[in-house]
Amino acid sequence: MTIATYINPETLPNNPAFTQVVRVAAAADTIYVGGQNGVDSSGRLVGADVAAQTRQSLANLQTCLAAAGASIEHVVKWTILIVDGQSVQEGFAAFMEVWAGRPNPPAITVALVAGLAVPGALVEVEAVAAVPVS
Template sequence: MAIATYLNPESMLSNPAFTQAVRVPAGMDTLYIGGQNGFDSTGQLGDTLAAQAEQALTNLQACLAAAGATIENVVKWTILVVDGQDVRAGFAAFQRVWGQRPNPPAITVAKVAGLAVPGALVEIEAVAAIPG
């Protein structure tokens, strides 16, 4: 069973980096992963948006693995980037992690004045659908 149906209406922009809408069928478990920043397991925070985004994605993958899922189970990302940062560095980190996999998740990116953790430049949360 496919984890979801990925919808890109012909009347809308098609982009290989994201899907416009994702429909998750009944029978799936839903995993909500809270916002992850770029802290590693020792509490060190990267000094660039790219480094923090890569670590945040590593942290998200650890959460997915703990639930028996992988990055392919993610159906929605929300990415918060501190104003003044170039979001392209974060997108590049995502592309390195996602690679050439088909059916990228839906995505929301927002610039914010700041995040709860001093020094954090990015925070990424995810919703994943896991076969039940």
């Protein structure tokens, strides 16, 4: 069952990494995953660069989604915060490794920030997912 419609208006840029608009049908459970940093299960940062931390952030996010009965394919909206001065492109490349060409990419917001709550964290990823109601 398709619960989301992915819309890219013709007058806006089309990008394989994100969709401009995602409409979710009423027959879905909505899951909100709070910001995930590149930390391991003990809370220690994994990697000193934005790419390594992005990979770990996404692994943590996928763990959260699975705990709620969802998967990365159910994500309809990402918010990605990157510490100012870090390479957005390196973070994006790591993100694309994880997304791996799946169809229907979510809507996305990327923002540069002065800092994050976890000391030394360079990236934080949050997500909204929509799972079909059984």
